[in-house]
Amino acid sequence: MLTPADARESARAKLLRSHRSWTVGERPDPAFSCGLRPPTEQAVLADLPRAQAWVRQWREAALPEDIEVQWQERTWRSVGRQQIPVRLTAHTVEAVAAWVGGAPAREQRVFAQRVATVRRHAERWARSAAAHGAPSSPHLPDDGAAAREASPDDAVTPVLRRHAQRLTDLDEADFRAVVEVLDWLQEHPVAGMRPRQLPIRGVDSKWFGRHRSLLEALAAPFRPSASDPVVVSARGVLGVVDSHALVRLRILDPALRPAGIRDMDVPVEQASEWAVTPEHVLIVENSETLLCLPDAAGTIAVWGHGHDTTPASLPWLSEADLTYWGDLDSQGFAILHRYRARLPQLRTVLMDVETLEQFKDLWVAEPTPFRGSLSTLTSAEVRALERLRTAGDVRLEQERIPWSYALAALTSRLRLLP
Incomplete structure (x- = not known):
């Protein structure tokens, strides 16, 4: 038998889990419903006082408007005709929040208010974008696909979903500042500035650094540059220069080394402008692998750095012969897929079944396997991925492959120098 306290706790868990999706998506009706697990005749006979107390609890329960309890008549031979509560239904999110109360209700209220505020301002951002020569309707980047026309509400909805907790957790002063800064940025160009140079009163570089990802996410649907991967990688959609957007290079051919420098951490924008043709x-x-690579004619090595595929934006990669060597696990193939979607000529080395089986004793469990579709993989790569999965989601990390074995495989791809 579910008591009012039990049902309220269940509603509390549902509110915490779902109020954000309810707020930015379709509002369900009912917002919450649960069966009350009424007792059987045998259970009533076994403990009549408990059953009577349970019914009394529901008769006396103080429920907000829009929450109702469904009662049914039960006729039992031993105890006669009885009215039994069987189901509780809350029709609105607000009713659930009013009943639950406390921190979950406050969180729901804050998020709903902030979503409404962002959507009001999104209309202004869309008008400003149109006035400054951006498309008349905001666009929504979709993993490199062509932008889709969307209303301001539709454009910001995915951002509100992704950043729901962050929007909720901001204190009120920071939230107001985020919205006001976005209003200002829509009217004032800042492309090429560093955070320290932004002429926004009260906004210093530390504040901008803490909130930059949220600012850029909310601004992206109204910025034409959001669909340009080179611009986004180098400066973000706001155009503000990112002091941390670096690409790490190891110049394997001495003839290509600028001033004899072998290893460089270079701002991606500068690396993009480098007139080099490897x-x-x-x-x-793996960064250690990068540093161990020997000299090779006409070759530059790049540190891929996981799912951050910023190096794919370097224009001088498009004409080069490309090889990718990542971890032999599902995440490694997911990263490969992201690179190959932009660099279709990319080939792999040491990411095949033969390498996997050669070092079976070095397998470990992959903590978070990737389950999505990877349409750019070759048949050989698909076989390797399937073997990883059928073996129980295992992985063979790049750095566990003996260097002598790895170097022999690389020699077949690179023209090593003596």
């Missing part, structure tokens, strides 16, 4: 580029996912 014959071959090797992307590796």
